[in-house]
Amino acid sequence: MKIKIKISRCDPMGKGWCEPFLQAYDIEAKEGMTILDALHLVKDVQDGTLAFRRSCRSAICGSCAVNINGFPKLACKTHLIAEYKKRKEIIIEPLSNHRVIKDLVVDFNTFWEKINKVEPWLNRKTAISGQRSAVSKQTVLKINNSSKCIMCGCCNGACNTLEIDKRFIAPAALAKAWRFVGDVREVDKKKRLEKLSEAHGMWDCVRCVNCTQYCPKDVAPLQAIERLRAEAINQGVIDNHGAKHVESMVDSVKRVGRLDEAAMTFKTLGFLRSIGMIPFGFRMEMHGKMPMPLIFPQIEKIEEVKKIYEEVKKRKKQAEVKVEK
Amino acid sequence: MSKTLKYAYYPGCASQAITKEANSTTLKVAKALGIELYDMPKANCCGAGLVTDYDYDLSLALNSRIFAQAEEMGMDIMTICSTCLMVMSTANRDLQNDTELLKRTNEVLACADIRYNGTVKIKQLLWVLAEDYGLDNLKKKVVKPLKNLKIAPFYGCHSLRPSDALGFDDPERPWSLDAVITTLGAETVEYDGKTKCCGFQMDLITEDTAVEMTGKRLLDAKNEGGNCMVTPCPFCHINLDNYQGMAEKKLNLKIGMPVFHLAQLVGLAIGMTAEELELSRHLVSARDVLKESLIV
Numbered sequence: 107m108k109i110k111i112k113i114s115r116c117d118p119m120g121k122g123w124c125e126p127f128l129q130a131y132d133i134e135a136k137e138g139m140t141i142l143d144a145l146h147l148v149k150d151v152q153d154g155t156l157a158f159r160r161s162c163r164s165a166i167c168g169s170c171a172v173n174i175n176g177f178p179k180l181a182c183k184t185h186l187i188a189e190y191k192k193r194k195e196i197i198i199e200p201l202s203n204h205r206v207i208k209d210l211v212v213d214f215n216t217f218w219e220k221i222n223k224v225e226p227w228l229n230r231k232t233a234i235s236g237q238r239s240a241v242s243k244q245t246v247l248k249i250n251n252s253s254k255c256i257m258c259g260c261c262n263g264a265c266n267t268l269e270i271d272k273r274f275i276a277p278a279a280l281a282k283a284w285r286f287v288g289d290v291r292e293v294d295k296k297k298r299l300e301k302l303s304e305a306h307g308m309w310d311c312v313r314c315v316n317c318t319q320y321c322p323k324d325v326a327p328l329q330a331i332e333r334l335r336a337e338a339i340n341q342g343v344i345d346n347h348g349a350k351h352v353e354s355m356v357d358s359v360k361r362v363g364r365l366d367e368a369a370m371t372f373k374t375l376g377f378l379r380s381i382g383m384i385p386f387g388f389r390m391e392m393h394g395k396m397p398m399p400l401i402f403p404q405i406e407k408i409e410e411v412k413k414i415y416e417e418v419k420k421r422k423k424q425a426e427v428k429v430e431k
Numbered sequence: 432m433s434k435t436l437k438y439a440y441y442p443g444c445a446s447q448a449i450t451k452e453a454n455s456t457t458l459k460v461a462k463a464l465g466i467e468l469y470d471m472p473k474a475n476c477c478g479a480g481l482v483t484d485y486d487y488d489l490s491l492a493l494n495s496r497i498f499a500q501a502e503e504m505g506m507d508i509m510t511i512c513s514t515c516l517m518v519m520s521t522a523n524r525d526l527q528n529d530t531e532l533l534k535r536t537n538e539v540l541a542c543a544d545i546r547y548n549g550t551v552k553i554k555q556l557l558w559v560l561a562e563d564y565g566l567d568n569l570k571k572k573v574v575k576p577l578k579n580l581k582i583a584p585f586y587g588c589h590s591l592r593p594s595d596a597l598g599f600d601d602p603e604r605p606w607s608l609d610a611v612i613t614t615l616g617a618e619t620v621e622y623d624g625k626t627k628c629c630g631f632q633m634d635l636i637t638e639d640t641a642v643e644m645t646g647k648r649l650l651d652a653k654n655e656g657g658n659c660m661v662t663p664c665p666f667c668h669i670n671l672d673n674y675q676g677m678a679e680k681k682l683n684l685k686i687g688m689p690v691f692h693l694a695q696l697v698g699l700a701i702g703m704t705a706e707e708l709e710l711s712r713h714l715v716s717a718r719d720v721l722k723e724s725l726i727v
Contacts, residue, residue, distance in 0.1 A: 177603050193604070266588075266628040270647070271640045310637050312644070313480055314628035315517070315592035319602060335484040347636045355481035359493065364476040365444035374635040390673060393712045395449055406473045410496065410543035417542040418489045 109135040109190050111144055113156065114199040116206050126206065128197065129153075135186050141198065142170050142181035145210075158210040165322060168258030172210050173199040178260040180322045201263035217259050220276050224283040224302070229294040245290045248333075252285035255325045261317035273306040277317035277327035280308055284330035287337055299338040308334050309348025350374045360415050363405030436563055438554070439501040440468035441519075443512030443665065444476050450665040450692070452709035457511050457556060457694040459708075463701055464572060466564060468509065471500050477518040480632070491532070492539045494522035495547040499540070507552040509559055511694065513664035517589030517597065519553045524596040555590060557663040557693055558599050561607040566614045574702040576616025579724035580659060582696070583620040583652030583688075584608040585671060587664035588628050602626065608663060611693070615700035620657040624648035629662075629670040639681075645670045646678030649686045659720050663693040672713050689717035699726055 111133060116126035131148045142160055149156045161167040163182045170181040175193045178201055190196050204212035261277040262268055268276045283302055286292050302308045308331055317327035339349055354373035358366040372380045405411070446454040461468050474497050476482075482490040497519065501508045510516050526533045527549050537546055560569060586605050594602040605626060609619045630644030649671060652660055662668050671690040679686050690713065691699075698708045705727050710717050721727045 175603065266630075266644065267633070267640060269627075270630075270644050271637075274640075305637070310633065310640065312628050312630055312641070313632045314588040316588075316628075319592040319594060332480075332483050332487070336486060339485055351635055352481045352484045355476075355479065356485045356489075359476045359478065359482065363474075365448070365479065367444075367448055371635060386677075389676070389714065390449075393714055395673065395712065395714075405475055410473075410545065411475050411493070413543040414492045414496065414539060415489065417539050418486060418492055421488070421539065422486070 107135045107187065108132055109144075109186065109196060111148070111186075111196040111198060113145075113148070113209070114197075115156075115209050116200075117208050118206070126199075135190070137187065139186045140182050141172075141174055141179075141184045141186055141189065141196070144186050144196075145181060145198070156210075157208040166256060168256035171201050171258040171260045171263065171322075173197075173201060173263065178202070178263040178320050180258060180260070183322055201259055203263050203265060203268045204259065212259075214259065216272075217257070217262060217278065220262075220279040221257070221282055223275060224279045224286075224298070226282050226286065228286055228289060228292055230291055231293050239291060241290060249285050249288040251325050252281045252288070252330050254323045255281055255285075256323055258322065260320045260322055261325070261327050264316035264320045266314040266316060267310055267312045271306060271310065274310050275302070275307050277311070277331065280311070280334060281317075281325050281327040281330040283308070284334050287334055295337070296341050296343060299334065299341055299343045302334060303338055303343050303346045303348065308338075309346060309351075347374055350376075360412060361404070363408045363411050435465065435467055436559065437467045437469065437506050438509035438559070439471050439504045439506040441471055441474055441497065441508050441510040441512075441515060443510055443515040444479070445665040445669065446511055450668055452712045453511055453665045453668065453692040453694065456692060456698055456708050459703065460694045460698045460701070463698075463703070464564060464569070466559065469504060469506065471497070471504075473500055477515045477522075479514050480518055483518070488536070488539065490518070491522050491526065491536045494519055495526065495536050495540055496543070496545055498523065498526075498551040499545045499547040501551045502548060507554055509554050509556060511556045511663070511692075512666065513555060513587045513589035514666050516553060516555045517592070520596040520598075521593065523549075523551065523553055555599075555663055557590065557607050557611065560611055560693075560697070562599075566610055569611070569697070570614050573615055573700045575700055575726060577612075577696070577700050577724070577726060578616055580617040580720070580726070581620050581657050582612050582617045583622055583655070583657035583660045584612055584625060585629070585648065585652070585660050585662040585664075585667055585690075586626060587662055587667040588626075590663055591626055608661065608693070611697070612661065615696060617696075620652060620655045622651040622655040622657065624651040629664075629667040630674075631666040631670045634670065634674070638677075641670065642674055642677045642681050645674050646682045646686070649675060649678060649688050650682065650684075653686055653688055657688065658724075659717060660688055660690045661693055661696045662690060665692070668692055672715055675715050687715065689713065689715050689720050691717065 112128040112130050114126045115129045116124050118124045133147050145158050159169040161169045165183040200206050200210045200212045265276050267274045287295050311331050351374040354370045442454040478490050591602040600607050612619045630641035633641040695708045
């Protein structure tokens with residue numbers, strides 16, 4: 107079957123910037139062929155100047171992440187004919203949110219800088235000696251997903267916060283951070299969580315769910331971020347808008363069973379920044395949209411919700427005691 | 432339609448407060464279409480993902496309490512909030528895929544004498560219109576086709592992702608909102624922000640980033656020729672409408688893009704008035720666009 111594939115071409119030649127354009131190539135697609143096979147075919151037979159990264163061809167090395175029809179995927183894990191049948195076209199572009207070096211090759215320095223920021227190694231009480239440190243299966247499973255990351259960059263390429271804020275730590279590094287914060291042997295959890303709670307850190311995730319959606323290895327970075335946040339609150343690292351936002355929601359649901367917008371704004375922003383919201387509030391009020399302190403009644407049977415809170419808390423304590431033993 | 436559609440109706444917190452016009456217009460439109468919505472007076476907040484950030488087990492238990500009520504009512508849940516949809520669907524996916532987790536959650540719920548059996552489905556008004564009610568039936572109700580409106584469909588993250596939990600639309604080439612728009616007689620606009628994030632979850636945390644994100648989505652839609660926007664999510668609406676002024680200030684240009692709730696758009700096409708649909712509650716007025724398009 108003949109398929110026309112369009113590949114983004116761009117060669118800044120040291121100028122730092124160029125206008126990318128799409129170049130079309132006709133290839134003979136065979137059953138079982140991947141997008142990476144197609145790229146190889148173009149480079150080997152039609153156009154040796156095409157640049158792309160690749161290595162293992164088996165979704166292990168993480169080199170060949172590109173945008174396929176607009177979304178980040180591993181070229182070696184995406185079937186050409188299936189993708190073409192689904193979308194009626196094949197457009198291959200470099201990963202978003204990264205500077206293009208040439209064609210499909212992007213600069214990964216910023217990616218590695220972010221990973222380095224979370225200090226991707228274990229801090230232990232004592233240096234590793236001859237003795238074994240046994241870790242239960244249950245505690246390993248907590249961080250297992252994060253360990254599966256192959257550093258392909260699909261999540262960062264899809265990240266909506268990173269699109270706006272280049273300094274955002276981004277999902278790949280946060281998934282890696284959870285790998286260590288969630289490790290029972292790690293001794294610097296609190297210090298790590300404090301650092302992660304700074305500006306451009308874990309609380310700046312906007313929960314667009316793109317990272318989890320496009321991770322080719324089921325790392326589920328968003329889940330890692332949620333766990334980091336829960337652990338931060340658990341460890342008392344709460345002096346920031348993000349943690350306060352969560353606490354005010356948890357408190358509001360316990361009190362009335364639902365979200366109390368006014369109380370949440372106030373508790374999240376604090377007194378001074380809430381005053382800054384007053385002009386905005388007035389504009390909202392002209393359309394009847396001022397967040398008012400909760401005047402509608404609490405939900406029916408709120409006592410059930412309160413009981414659930416107590417029960418979950420009790421069980422958590424029991425589980426912690428068990429781990430300590 | 433052979434059978435009347437009945438749902439346990441879960442509007443979500445935002446639609447009962449700051450964007451309450453989403454709730455009231457949904458009730459009116461559902462009535463006009465003959466969809467029966469039943470109140471869930473006991474239902475608690477889904478946690479909007481924030482309770483998940485605090486304690487996953489608590490989030491599961493609270494969501495199961497909602498599901499158990501729908502089970503009691505013998506109906507599936509219909510929500511008009513994409514974040515509720517996403518939070519409930521992911522919790523439901525985890526509980527349905529993991530009997531051990533369901534058992535553990537039920538042990539927690541036992542303290543309040545509640546039990547969830549894992550049988551509930553969670554739907555968004557958008558899906559109900561596009562599939563359960565059906566586009567053909569919807570078309571029959573249209574008395575005032577929305578000609579001349581070029582509408583940018585803003586799906587919102589949580590109507591699309593994670594797709595394995597939601598299980599309805601195509602996260603890369605979503606069709607449901609586009610299909611509803613064309614059924615109502617309007618034109619759709621393709622633009623970059625269609626499947627992207629409005630920024631809402633960061634409004635109170637890093638407002639700058641949130642506002643810039645909102646502005647970018649609106650601007651993309653405008654540059655592609657859109658003269659208004661529609662979203663099935665009240666949180667997206669808060670940012671796209673209420674925060675549009677701030678976005679204009681930040682980007683230093685005028686956008687002026689009216690944003691409709693899904694129910695309002697349907698309401699316009701089936702002959703309801705701007706007053707009935709409470710369009711005046713929006714910060715960006717839709718009056719000019721609707722006048723130019725001869726809709727009101």
